[in-house]
Amino acid sequence: MLIRFWGSRGSLPVSLGTAALQEKLVKALVAASGRNLDTEAKARAFVAGIPDFAVSHTFGGNSSCVQIDTGGDEYVICDMGSGLRELGNSIIAHDPQKSHTFHMFMSHLHWDHIMGFPFFVPAYRPGNRIRIYGCHASMEQAIRMQHSAPSFPIEFDRLPAKIEFVQLKTGQRYDIAGLTVTAKQQAHSGDSFGYRFEHAGKSVVYSTDSEHKLEDLGETEAFASFFRGADLVIFDAMYSLADAISVKEDWGHSSNIVGVELCQMAGARRLCLFHHEPISDDEHLVRIWRETQRLEEITRSGAPLEILAAYDGLEIVI
Numbered sequence: 001m002l003i004r005f006w007g008s009r010g011s012l013p014v015s016l017g018t019a020a021l022q023e024k025l026v027k028a029l030v031a032a033s034g035r036n037l038d039t040e041a042k043a044r045a046f047v048a049g050i051p052d053f054a055v056s057h058t059f060g061g062n063s064s065c066v067q068i069d070t071g072g073d074e075y076v077i078c079d080m081g082s083g084l085r086e087l088g089n090s091i092i093a094h095d096p097q098k099s100h101t102f103h104m105f106m107s108h109l110h111w112d113h114i115m116g117f118p119f120f121v122p123a124y125r126p127g128n129r130i131r132i133y134g135c136h137a138s139m140e141q142a143i144r145m146q147h148s149a150p151s152f153p154i155e156f157d158r159l160p161a162k163i164e165f166v167q168l169k170t171g172q173r174y175d176i177a178g179l180t181v182t183a184k185q186q187a188h189s190g191d192s193f194g195y196r197f198e199h200a201g202k203s204v205v206y207s208t209d210s211e212h213k214l215e216d217l218g219e220t221e222a223f224a225s226f227f228r229g230a231d232l233v234i235f236d237a238m239y240s241l242a243d244a245i246s247v248k249e250d251w252g253h254s255s256n257i258v259g260v261e262l263c264q265m266a267g268a269r270r271l272c273l274f275h276h277e278p279i280s281d282d283e284h285l286v287r288i289w290r291e292t293q294r295l296e297e298i299t300r301s302g303a304p305l306e307i308l309a310a311y312d313g314l315e316i317v318i
Contacts, residue, residue: 001068001069001070001197001199001200001202001204001231001317001318002068002069002070002071002315002316002317003066003067003068003069003204003232003234003315003316003317003318004066004067004069004087004314004315005065005066005067005083005310005311005312005313005314005315006062006065006066006067006083006084006086006087006312007060007062007063007064007065007066007079007081007082007083007084007086007116007312008059008060008062008064008083008274008275008276008310008311008312008314009059009060009061009062009063009064009081009112009275009276009278010063010064010112010208010209010236010238010253010275010276010277010278011063011112011238011277011278012063012112012278013061013062013063013081013082013112013115013278014061014278015061016058016061016282020281020282024054024055024058024282027052027055028047028050028055028056031050031052031055032046052286053282053286053289054281054282054283054285054286057282057311058282058311058312059276059282059285059309059310059311059312060311060312060313061278061312062081062082062083062085062086062116062312063081063082063083063112063113063115063116064078064079064081064083064107064112064113064208064274064275065077065078065079065080065081065082065083065084065087065116066078066079066206066234067087068179068197068204070177070178070179070199070200072177072178073100073101074100074101074102074103074177074178075091075100075101075102075103076103076105076176076177076179076197077102077103077104077105078104078105078107078195078206078234079104079105079106079107079113079114079208080104080106080113080114080115080116080117080120081112081113081114081115081116082112082115082116082119083116083312084116084117084119084120085116085119085120085121086312087120088119088120088121088122088123089121091121091122092121092122092125099125099127099128099129100122100128100129101128101129101130101131101177102122102128102129102130102131103131103133103176103177104130104131104132104133105133105134105181105195105206106132106133106134106136106139106193107134107186107192107193107194107195107206107208107209108134108136108188108190108191108192108193108209109134109136109138109139109142109143109190110189110190110209111146113209114142114143114146115146117143117146118146118147118152118154122161123159123160123161123163124159124160124161125160125161126160126161127161128160128161128162129161129162129164130161130162130163130164131163131164131165131166132163132164132165132166133166133167133168133176133181134165134166134167134168134193135167135168135169135170135183135185135191135193136167136190136191136193137167139165139167140165143156143165144156147159168181168183168193169183170183170184170185170193171183171184178199179197179198179199180197180198180199181195181196181197181198182195182196182226183195184196184207184222184223184226186207186209186210186211187210187211187212187213187219187252188209188210188211188252188253189252192208192209192210192252194206194207194208194210194226195207196226196230202231202318203229203230203231203232204230204231204232204233204234204318205226205227205230205232205233205234205235205268206234207223207226207227207233207234207235207236208234208235208236208274208275209236209252209253209275210236210252210253210254211252211253211254212254212258212262214258214261220262220265221265223262223266224262224265224266225266226266227262227263227265227266227268228266228267228268229266229267229268229269230263230266230268230269230270231268231269231270231318232268232269232270232272232316232318233259233262233263233266233268233270233271233272234272234274234310235254235259235262235263235271235272235273235274236253236254236259236274236275237254237255237256237259237273237274237275237276237288237292238253238254238255238275238276238277239253239254239255239277240255240256240288241255241256241257241258243255253275256273256288256291256292256295257292257295259271259273259292260292260295260296260299260305260307261299263305264296264299264300264301264302264305267302267303268305269303269305269306269318270305270306270307270308270316270318271292271296271305271306271307271308272308272309272310272316273288273289273292273307273308273309273310274310276310285309286309288309289307289308289309292307292309293307
């Protein structure tokens with residue numbers, strides 16, 4: 001399986017401002033001092049080799065959208081945040097005339113997770129088929145409402161693609177687009193649902209917008225079981241542990257530290273920090289990533305847990 005991240009932020013999209021961009025350029029120019037970078041090829045090679053991720057990269061600003069590619073003709077997508085717009089544009093650019101089938105799995109219906117759908121170009125192409133899956137009874141109502149006045153000028157019923165809504169039940173296994181899919185309810189305002197996807201002996205867990213209280217041993221064990229042996233856990237690490245248990249308790253999000261603990265309990269192979277706080281800049285997110293890697297090292301009691309941090313454009317092969 002190939003996992004592509006089109007949107008990795010939580011709450012709302014953010015952009016890299018002029019001041020932050022200029023700071024990256026200043027640091028890159030200082031690092032390049034004394035080098036002969038008189039061609040674009042040399043400059044690109046130099047930039048690619050800059051060891052400081054916060055200088056050579058950005059985590060991006062799109063809200064949640066993750067693609068799971070098993071090599072088939074149909075698209076499997078988790079959440080429809082603003083990253084869905086870029087995914088749709090990429091598909092149209094590569095196959096402008098071809099019709100496609102899309103399987104969209106919704107964690108929940110808050111705006112940052114559905115806001116990309118009105119700008120998803122394949123929805124405006126006849127012949128395309130879109131199936132939207134979730135466990136909320138109000139799923140269709142929420143998507144339709146977003147397309148209604150005064151929020152958006154194009155009514156849902158005017159979309160040419162064939163769009164269907166499929167309500168799933170937690171704990172039940174479904175065979176969809178070559179994947180075995182299981183949903184689990186999570187602690188979040190209005191409820192959210194995580195998904196475990198299995199294919200050809202590999203497994204991916206998509207678990208965002210979920211708050212975990214480790215003192216609740218029953219719930220902790222239930223999530224460790226849901227994550228058990230996963231090749232990749234995409235995990236809501238929006239808050240620091242201090243915020244998650246104090247000023248932002250019961251806000252429905254978790255931390256990098258809890259992600260490590262749960263994945264170690266579960267024997268997962270990779271943890272990907274996801275749903276980044278919009279106020280966190282690239283340097284802050286890199287610091288969290290490195291601190292999480294160090295935490296995993298000093299708390300490890302079994303096989304290593306690889307720590308990754310999601311960014312728009314990241315691809316993970318499992």
